[in-house]
Amino acid sequence: MKETTPLANKESFTSKFSKKLRNAIFVDGATLKSTAKAYLYLLPALIIIVVFSIYPIFRSLQLAFYTDFNFFTREGFETGTDNFTYVLNSQTFHLSLRNTITFVIGVVPLTIIISLMIALAIHSVAKGTAFFRSIYFLPHITSTIAIATVFQWIFHTQSGILNYILSWFGIDPIAWLGHPDWAMPALIIMSVWSNLGFGTVLLLAGLQTIDKGLYLAAKVDGAGKWHRFTTVTLPMLSPTIFFLSITSVIGSFRIFGQIFALFRGPGTANSALTVVYFIYQQFWEVRNIPRASAAALVLFAIIFAITLVQMAVGKKLVHYK
Amino acid sequence: MNIQLQNLTMAFNNNPPTLKGINTTIKDGQLASLLGPSGCGKSTTLMLLAGLYKPTEGKILFGDKDVTNKEAEHRGIGMVFQNYALYPHLSVLKNIMFPLKMKKVPKAEAIERATKMAKLTQIDHLLDRKPGQLSGGQQQRVAIARALVKEPELLLLDEPLSNLDARLRLEMREEIRRIQLEVGITTIFVTHDQEEALSISDKVILMNDGEIIQEASPLDIYKTPNSIFSATFIGSPPINMIKDGDKILGIRPENLKPTAEANSKFSGTVTYRETIGRDTLIKVKCGENTLNALLETGDIVNFGDTVHLTAEKENIYNFDASTGRRV
Amino acid sequence: MSDQTTLGQGPLSKTTLYILLSLGSILMLLPFLWMIISSFMTNHELLSINPRVFWPSTFQWNNYYRAMQVAPFGRYFFNSFVVAILGTIGELITTILAAYAFSRMKFWGRDILFAILLATMMVPNEILIIPNFITIANLGWVDRFEALIVPWLASVFSIFLLRQFFLGIPIQLSYAAKVDGCSDFKFLWYVMVPLAKPALITITLLTTISSWNAFLWPLIVTNITEMRTVPVGLAMFRGEAGSQYDLLMAATVLAVLPMFVLYLIMQKYIVAAASRSGLKG
Numbered sequence: 001m002k003e004t005t006p007l008a009n010k011e012s013f014t015s016k017f018s019k020k021l022r023n024a025i026f027v028d029g030a031t032l033k034s035t036a037k038a039y040l041y042l043l044p045a046l047i048i049i050v051v052f053s054i055y056p057i058f059r060s061l062q063l064a065f066y067t068d069f070n071f072f073t074r075e076g077f078e079t080g081t082d083n084f085t086y087v088l089n090s091q092t093f094h095l096s097l098r099n100t101i102t103f104v105i106g107v108v109p110l111t112i113i114i115s116l117m118i119a120l121a122i123h124s125v126a127k128g129t130a131f132f133r134s135i136y137f138l139p140h141i142t143s144t145i146a147i148a149t150v151f152q153w154i155f156h157t158q159s160g161i162l163n164y165i166l167s168w169f170g171i172d173p174i175a176w177l178g179h180p181d182w183a184m185p186a187l188i189i190m191s192v193w194s195n196l197g198f199g200t201v202l203l204l205a206g207l208q209t210i211d212k213g214l215y216l217a218a219k220v221d222g223a224g225k226w227h228r229f230t231t232v233t234l235p236m237l238s239p240t241i242f243f244l245s246i247t248s249v250i251g252s253f254r255i256f257g258q259i260f261a262l263f264r265g266p267g268t269a270n271s272a273l274t275v276v277y278f279i280y281q282q283f284w285e286v287r288n289i290p291r292a293s294a295a296a297l298v299l300f301a302i303i304f305a306i307t308l309v310q311m312a313v314g315k316k317l318v319h320y321k
Numbered sequence: 322m323n324i325q326l327q328n329l330t331m332a333f334n335n336n337p338p339t340l341k342g343i344n345t346t347i348k349d350g351q352l353a354s355l356l357g358p359s360g361c362g363k364s365t366t367l368m369l370l371a372g373l374y375k376p377t378e379g380k381i382l383f384g385d386k387d388v389t390n391k392e393a394e395h396r397g398i399g400m401v402f403q404n405y406a407l408y409p410h411l412s413v414l415k416n417i418m419f420p421l422k423m424k425k426v427p428k429a430e431a432i433e434r435a436t437k438m439a440k441l442t443q444i445d446h447l448l449d450r451k452p453g454q455l456s457g458g459q460q461q462r463v464a465i466a467r468a469l470v471k472e473p474e475l476l477l478l479d480e481p482l483s484n485l486d487a488r489l490r491l492e493m494r495e496e497i498r499r500i501q502l503e504v505g506i507t508t509i510f511v512t513h514d515q516e517e518a519l520s521i522s523d524k525v526i527l528m529n530d531g532e533i534i535q536e537a538s539p540l541d542i543y544k545t546p547n548s549i550f551s552a553t554f555i556g557s558p559p560i561n562m563i564k565d566g567d568k569i570l571g572i573r574p575e576n577l578k579p580t581a582e583a584n585s586k587f588s589g590t591v592t593y594r595e596t597i598g599r600d601t602l603i604k605v606k607c608g609e610n611t612l613n614a615l616l617e618t619g620d621i622v623n624f625g626d627t628v629h630l631t632a633e634k635e636n637i638y639n640f641d642a643s644t645g646r647r648v
Numbered sequence: 649m650s651d652q653t654t655l656g657q658g659p660l661s662k663t664t665l666y667i668l669l670s671l672g673s674i675l676m677l678l679p680f681l682w683m684i685i686s687s688f689m690t691n692h693e694l695l696s697i698n699p700r701v702f703w704p705s706t707f708q709w710n711n712y713y714r715a716m717q718v719a720p721f722g723r724y725f726f727n728s729f730v731v732a733i734l735g736t737i738g739e740l741i742t743t744i745l746a747a748y749a750f751s752r753m754k755f756w757g758r759d760i761l762f763a764i765l766l767a768t769m770m771v772p773n774e775i776l777i778i779p780n781f782i783t784i785a786n787l788g789w790v791d792r793f794e795a796l797i798v799p800w801l802a803s804v805f806s807i808f809l810l811r812q813f814f815l816g817i818p819i820q821l822s823y824a825a826k827v828d829g830c831s832d833f834k835f836l837w838y839v840m841v842p843l844a845k846p847a848l849i850t851i852t853l854l855t856t857i858s859s860w861n862a863f864l865w866p867l868i869v870t871n872i873t874e875m876r877t878v879p880v881g882l883a884m885f886r887g888e889a890g891s892q893y894d895l896l897m898a899a900t901v902l903a904v905l906p907m908f909v910l911y912l913i914m915q916k917y918i919v920a921a922a923s924r925s926g927l928k929g
Contacts, residue, residue, distance in 0.1 A: 038758070039749075045807060056780050060778060141861075153683075205923045289782070371827055406823065408839055423830055424829055
């Protein structure tokens with residue numbers, strides 16, 4: 001009995017697995033004819049997705065290992081891990097990673113906190129919800145390039161409206177886009193401003209789903225306003241905040257277009273060089289496709305690892321109904 | 322058009338069959354009910370008739386044509402679903418016209434035929450409404466009009482009354498019968514409600530566990546059940562089943578009559594008494610059995626009384642306890 | 649909608665909240681207002697320091713004309729419109745067909761294929777751009793509309809969204825339609841598509857907006873001026889116009905105008921659509 005149990009378990013496990021796999025492939029009631037017909041419906045979407053979303057994943061793995069690659073004929077010759085060695089040891093890549101992390105740490109918490117305050121305020125005033133929401137949301141539908149172009153003008157050292165307003169408080173003109181120390185703050189200000197609307201809309205939707213009865217219950221239990229916020233609002237909102245933090249971190253890691261338009265380059269002394277900008281430089285300016293692919297894979301690995309950490313932390317903190 | 326099912330078998334994805342070789346014929350112009358408890362295979366049979374499922378084995382014949390492998394859209398049948406399945410985005414008129422549009426009937430003719438059908442089903446004043454604005458009974462009528470508009474030779478009804486309240490159910494039941502007789506269409510009606518099946522059909526096909534138990538006219542199936550299942554499934558209040566050695570005796574409550582003590586077959590105390598319209602239902606505890614008896618108004622019995630009951634010999638059905646068949 | 653007494657979310661009174669929200673709104677609108685005002689001023693007025701000028705002495709409508717002389721914005725608009733319209737129509741077609749197959753048809757490999765497609769949503773664009781550029785170059789599509797449109801003709805996210813919507817439509821409707829003589833395609837066209845209008849509007853808006861605002865991909869697959877889309881043209885304009893902020897702002901106003909108009913008309917749908925997904929990226 002004791003000897004047979006593990007074997008039986010193993011068998012049942014493999015048979016369970018093969019049954020699952022069979023069920024995943026052979027759908028109930030499907031015939032050759034119905035399968036052929038369904039794939040005809042799927043064909044247009046599948047061609048595009050296979051060619052432009054699935055094949056490139058494998059292709060970029062392959063590209064990253066070419067040590068000799070002709071940009072113009074797009075042919076690769078020798079292979080090796082040199083590109084990863086280069087990227088991981090490159091001072092410029094390190095700088096781009098530091099800049100990106102600074103940006104993420106600057107943008108994500110600020111965006112979430114301010115969005116939350118705006119969402120709570122909009123939710124608390126009874127009238128004008130839709131009006132305020134659509135105003136705060138406006139930057140979200142606007143091209144990031146257009147926003148960056150406007151901010152380039154707002155950040156202008158001599159004639160920019162921001163420095164003009166700051167002068168009321170006796171602050172001397174700041175070279176927002178010219179001085180390396182101010183590049184990141186400028187980028188963060190602009191990004192927080194343009195990301196607020198999305199966070200607000202999402203959190204507002206989250207607030208509207210909270211059962212009003214919970215507040216009444218908390219009130220009956222003698223909870224004060226602040227206490228009700230921390231025991232009802234925040235826990236009920238935590239899935240939304242969690243989702244928002246994951247998408248904002250991923251989105252912020254991928255920042256590129258804003259920098260391109262705001263600084264017309266990677267900023268003074270590479271002060272606004274981010275990882276995606278580094279990839280773009282390697283790809284488009286240096287024309288080293290394998291190195292750019294290697295950097296892109298490293299970026300993916302970093303984003304993936306951070307998302308996993310967030311998921312693990314989120315599991316502890318997020319309250320699901 | 323006669324409908325024939327030959328050895329019709331259906332198994333889903335290597336599971337044990339839900340339908341185990343059904344054979345029956347429904348005659349032209351008849352209204353036949355597929356009756357049985359849920360899971361008995363009656364709905365599967367209907368889906369097979371519609372062509373929405375394909376049988377594992379067996380044949381379906383419409384007239385002398387084998388339609389087993391014909392797709393639903395080419396079978397030219399009309400069907401009414403339990404939840405009516407009206408197209409929510411189309412008006413009543415457009416809903417009724419839909420099958421004609423699929424057949425590419427010219428628009429003017431389609432409108433004329435749809436309006437005629439709406440008159441028959443008495444919804445011609447609702448043609449511009451959307452299904453969402455109609456009551457359940459009205460939606461039902463639209464569904465029937467839509468099923469009949471293309472003048473099919475077979476009408477399938479899948480538990481069409483189960484979503485209606487009790488009063489409307491009676492009304493729609495009569496309506497369905499009226500329309501069916503007026504059009505003269507062969508109709509198959511699925512229901513789990515024996516009373517519904519008995520009241521509306523020319524023929525009742527009683528099913529259980531993927532098999533046909535009995536098929537007969539409503540009166541015959543009531544009067545001459547061929548098995549315990551048949552006897553107990555049909556009739557309300559339910560038939561009394563009394564164990565007697567290796568036999569089981571079945572006696573319908575209305576066949577138990579009060580009698581003098583000397584003639585009585587069963588004697589016991591009244592444990593329950595209820596008036597159902599003109600009749601009185603009593604429960605009588607006789608030994609280990611509790612019998613239902615339906616008494617006429619004349620017989621006055623009170624709670625706690627001792628009563629003596631008997632039944633005519635031809636009204637006592639004998640069943641074999643091991644096979645469940647009538648002997 | 650919300651009840652102040654039960655919510656009581658903050659220590660601030662309603663009036664204070666309104667004032668703060670209005671101030672915030674001004675802060676949100678200011679860059680756009682300043683963009684519009686700037687676009688009507690002369691460059692001299694814009695760069696004036698003492699006294700600082702905040703309103704055009706005369707509205708320089710001419711700025712728009714001049715901006716279009718410096719760079720072929722008309723052409724950029726044409727390109728962006730073609731890409732957005734054809735791209736959206738194409739994506740709607742592939743999405744409707746695929747979502748129907750995944751929600752209503754029985755075929756071998758359905759569940760496993762769907763899982764694979766969902767997994768591709770996790771891969772960031774940056775990984776795909778380089779190999780895709782090579783594919784496009786090999787196809788000889790650089791500087792052609794195909795490069796701007798074809799890679800975006802299918803979206804797993806849209807397929808997923810529509811499939812979920814389709815699954816919510818009762819299966820009996822498809823039975824009824826079949827009995828009524830509908831083929832799969834006719835049922836899809838006459839019943840499913842009209843019923844899925846809300847989901848299709850969402851997909852249309854998300855696709856149009858992200859197509860109009862796309863930057864990195866069009867930047868990479870267009871070398872010649874004539875094939876630039878509006879964002880690429882705008883990003884390059886600074887180099888062409890020098891520090892003529894009057895023209896730059898006029899060009900920016902032009903670039904954002906179509907989406908502003910769309911937002912004005914479809915505001916409610918766009919906000920709802922975006923809260924169902926991330927829009928950018």
